[in-house]
Amino acid sequence: MASPLADLDELVLKCRDEKSKQYIREAVSCYKAGAFRSAIVSTWIAVTFDIIDKIRELALSGDKEAENQLEIFEKARRQNDITSALKFEREILGIAKDKLELISHIECLDLERLKEDRDRCAHPSMTSEGEIFNPPAELARVHIRNTVEYLLQYPPAQGKHALDKLLAEVDSEYFPITPEQAQIALRQSPIFKPRDSLVRNFIIVLLKKLLNDVTEQKKAYRYKSALKATETMHKQIYNDTLGKKLSDLLKALVLEDENLPKIAEIIRYLPDFWIYTDDNVRHKIETYVENLPSEHIKLLEVFLDFKYLQEQAKKRLNQIDTKEELEKIEYQLGIHPLIADRSIDLYLLSDSYGQA
Incomplete structure (x- = not known):
């Protein structure tokens, strides 16, 4: 029986961006080694790198919001503005959800949980005094999976x-x-x-x-x-x-x-x-074809070739009693055999040479 758990190495291969893939690969290595705190930290880094790279791609394609966000990020980087850089990191999931539509509301909630756990793993101030945050293996694994499934595998x-x-x-x-x-x-x-x-x-x-x-x-x-x-x-x-x-x-x-x-x-x-059609819609269409108005008679060949409406189309064809009405029908690839048969019937039923 196949395991319901996602294979972590396969998740790495799903990653689209090389830098993000390196960090997720590192997170998987940490997970396999039992270093679950490091796995969670590397997973969050992969998220931030991936979103920033997607912002760059969208900016190159002319997305105005992406251009604005990229300018904010680049300005903080050029000026070595740590405060602005930290603010950008705090807001990056909101930017991805609300301004760039890279993730959904539910996906954002799960990735916010990843960020909270990263803070617990990396910052002593986020844990109780004298305690070390020890995330279970399952928590690290679900963060790795969510990151790839929600974000890293998709284009921007x-x-x-x-x-x-x-x-x-x-x-x-x-x-x-x-x-x-x-x-x-x-x-x-x-x-x-x-x-x-x-x-x-x-x-x-x-x-x-x-x-x-x-x-x-x-x-x-x-x-x-x-x-x-x-x-x-x-x-x-x-x-x-x-x-x-x-x-x-x-x-x-x-x-x-x-x-x-x-x-x-x-x-x-x-x-x-x-x-894929409901019975009431089918019934109305069938009635329409069976009583096809003269001004729509040109469409009859289409219905004759459609197996679900062929019987209704045949009934309408047999109601045609003049050569003039028959000639209004439009043909796709030459005269339809059933229309040819009706034409012969009309000829045989004609009372005179002129009528034929």
Whole structure:
């Protein structure tokens, strides 16, 4: 049976930054040697180095808040201002949580506990007189794990900044329109090694844009390729997100009858959407297809090719009794066999050569 405990050496390999990795490796060595106080101190040093390096990376990418924080840190370092440097260290987790969105509220609480334990380990003033703080092995281990799992394994952009960056990339005219090429592009973005929340939010925003905002075909293809690439990279999160969110988005969409033609586009972009849809939404879509208005008849081929709506589409096709209405249907790759059969039926039923 596999151990539920995380392997510490594997945690070291997850670290993204080399300096942080060195300190975590040192913390693991101290832990294995039984020097648990030293392990906790090294773990906190890894946290501070990692956040400062992430601030540098974000500043280089143009993040104004990161530029401000970097200037504060560099000024204290240049002037050898110990008071300002200590103040920056005290506030560094708050900066990471509130101003840079590198960690969540819960993660910040756990890392604050690490800082408190580091103070107990390193500062005699933080313990009772005559007592030595002896942290148990379990405490040192959980701090090492939390540090890597919450912070050290991730690239700097993970909050709203990361989401904005991803959407700007997909909105670019030069973003690929094929899933394979989109996957290559996204491997250089924050979505490559993200928190689950970033993947979920990215998927939800792309879905909303596809369902509600996109009218330009090329832009729709970019969103579709980004979605399919994200599905390939993060299959489980993608399935969970569609299962929880897609039906609600579709419910809001089909509430207004004028939005129902968008279902054809959804079939083109998200052919597996049906399995995530509630029964009441399915029923409305089925009724719409079975009674497809003449002004929407051009969409009929899309529904004929969609197995979940094929029966309703066939019924609507068999209601067509004029060549003029049949000719309104748009074809993707030549005339559909069922439409060809209906065309022959109309020809055979015609009363005269002119009508045929």
